[in-house]
Amino acid sequence: MKKEAKILLQVAQRDYVAFDILRRNPDAHLNNVLFNAQQCAEKLIKAALAFNEVYYKKTHNLIELYYQLEEKDIPFPASMDDLEKLNPYAVGFRYESSEIGLMSREEAAELLNILREWAKQIVGE
Numbered sequence: 745m746k747k748e749a750k751i752l753l754q755v756a757q758r759d760y761v762a763f764d765i766l767r768r769n770p771d772a773h774l775n776n777v778l779f780n781a782q783q784c785a786e787k788l789i790k791a792a793l794a795f796n797e798v799y800y801k802k803t804h805n806l807i808e809l810y811y812q813l814e815e816k817d818i819p820f821p822a823s824m825d826d827l828e829k830l831n832p833y834a835v836g837f838r839y840e841s842s843e844i845g846l847m848s849r850e851e852a853a854e855l856l857n858i859l860r861e862w863a864k865q866i867v868g869e
Contacts, residue, residue, distance in 0.1 A: 745794040746794075746795055746867075748794040749792070749795035749866075750867060752787045752788075752790050753787075753863060753869055755787050756783075756784050756787035756788045756863070759780050760860065762780045763777060763780035763856065764853075767849045767852070774844070775844060778830065778847060778852055779834070781830060781833065781847075781852040781856055782806070782831065782833040784860075785827070785855065785856065786809065788859045789806065789813065789859070790809065792813065792862070793809065793812055793816075793818070795866050795867045796816060798816050804834035805831065805834070806827040806830060806831045806834075810824060810827055820862075821858050821859070821861075821862045822858055826847075826851075829847040829851075830846075830852065832844070832846065833846075
């Protein structure tokens with residue numbers, strides 16, 4: 745599963761690049777920006793789980809993934825509150841026409857920077 749962890753880090757980086765491009769574009773809809781942030785966070789958490797040889801369900805639910813980290817005593821550098829704010833952007837808000845502002849672009853960027861460093865330390869990148 746170590747190889748899978750490295751692949752997940754690479755794919756998370758692609759999501760981060762998409763997030764970062766959209767984040768800097770004031771015309772980009774917040775829901776689209778945060779969808780990419782959620783996707784990045786999801787893959788980073790899954791990379792940490794995979795590296796620790798923890799089987800994870802095929803889910804977009806960040807809270808569920810967080811509990812898997814907690815079960816295996818894998819330290820997590822962010823709060824559950826942050827994940828709860830980002831979680832709905834995986835599916836729920838993708839089709840909303842109005843912006844749902846549970847998290848700002850800047851808050852998402854800060855969270856992703858913390859998670860990217862954390863996952864890289866775990867996987868050894």
